[in-house]
Amino acid sequence: MKIFIDTAELDEISEAISWGIIDGATTNPSLIKKAVDRRAGKVTMDEYIREIVKIVPGPVSLEVLGGTFDEMVTQGRLLYEKFSPYGEVAIKIPVNPSIRKDDGLEFDGLRAIRQLSDEGIPVNVTLIMTPEQALLAAKAGAAYASPFAGRIDDYIRAGMGMKRGVDFQKGDYFDHALLRKALERKMDETIDRLDSIPEVYVNSDLKKLVAVGQDNGVFSGVDLVAKILRIYRNYGFKTEVIAASLRNARQVREVAELGVHIATLPFEVIKQMVKHYKTTEGMKNFTADIVPQYRSLFEQK
Numbered sequence: 001m002k003i004f005i006d007t008a009e010l011d012e013i014s015e016a017i018s019w020g021i022i023d024g025a026t027t028n029p030s031l032i033k034k035a036v037d038r039r040a041g042k043v044t045m046d047e048y049i050r051e052i053v054k055i056v057p058g059p060v061s062l063e064v065l066g067g068t069f070d071e072m073v074t075q076g077r078l079l080y081e082k083f084s085p086y087g088e089v090a091i092k093i094p095v096n097p098s099i100r101k102d103d104g105l106e107f108d109g110l111r112a113i114r115q116l117s118d119e120g121i122p123v124n125v126t127l128i129m130t131p132e133q134a135l136l137a138a139k140a141g142a143a144y145a146s147p148f149a150g151r152i153d154d155y156i157r158a159g160m161g162m163k164r165g166v167d168f169q170k171g172d173y174f175d176h177a178l179l180r181k182a183l184e185r186k187m188d189e190t191i192d193r194l195d196s197i198p199e200v201y202v203n204s205d206l207k208k209l210v211a212v213g214q215d216n217g218v219f220s221g222v223d224l225v226a227k228i229l230r231i232y233r234n235y236g237f238k239t240e241v242i243a244a245s246l247r248n249a250r251q252v253r254e255v256a257e258l259g260v261h262i263a264t265l266p267f268e269v270i271k272q273m274v275k276h277y278k279t280t281e282g283m284k285n286f287t288a289d290i291v292p293q294y295r296s297l298f299e300q301k
Helices: 010-018 029-037 045-055 069-086 108-118 131-139 149-159 176-191 197-202 204-211 221-235 249-258 267-273 277-288 292-296
Strands: 002-006 024-026 060-063 089-094 123-128 144-147 240-243 262-265
Touching: 002 010, 002 267, 010 045, 010 267, 024 262, 029 045, 045 060, 045 069, 060 069, 060 123, 069 089, 069 108, 089 108, 108 123, 108 131, 123 131, 131 144, 131 221, 144 221, 149 221, 149 249, 176 204, 221 240, 221 249, 249 262, 249 267, 262 267
Parallel strands: 002 024, 002 262, 024 060, 060 089, 089 123, 123 144, 144 240, 240 262
Antiparallel strands: none
């Protein structure tokens, strides 16, 4: 699995690259602006993005701002032409740029993906929340598809009436397996009170229980990634899946177990991955056990 760092902070990017485990980077306009603003006029936006592209050993995803086909294609070309001479660049295009029901832009993202891809510009399709959207992105020629796993977890928890910051924190692991067991028990209790299969099938309480803890058959962000991978493997799509919006190390492990191509991770999540209490304890024990004679081997000239 490739690891992309999800940040626009040069210090974080440089440090993570020094660890020898970074294969690319993803950014967004807000993160880049904050990073440039922190430098108080010492660097321009162009210079800053150029530096990111130069130091990252792999593709850097840069996002368009427009929501129409013409805007996204024009901006995608501009970003690619401006920054690809300094390294690898992929252009982030939303799978569906529509904001209002009647704005007629639902398919402009797919059109832009196809146009830029046909021109040889790698496209990272962003804001993917369903396997269906991922299927369309691959059909349109996307180089990368980015399902937002953490946001789906938040959406499902919100659907159960849970509030972020109250019932769970942003980095908390979503234990969907525990949730499903609890739901199955509740469903069994309801079914036991019914006499026939038709009664079970049409029972409103059961329908409500079935709908809890899922988004149209997707049970978690990791499940979303799994379903997309299965579809891509079924049909031999070359599009690489970038598991995005990952919030904790366990989520990273689970998408790695699925065989996801890439995970894009915040700096702090990468740091979580290397830590374990017993590793620290072991290092303390190893250090305490070093005998003077062994240490002297490293002091000889």
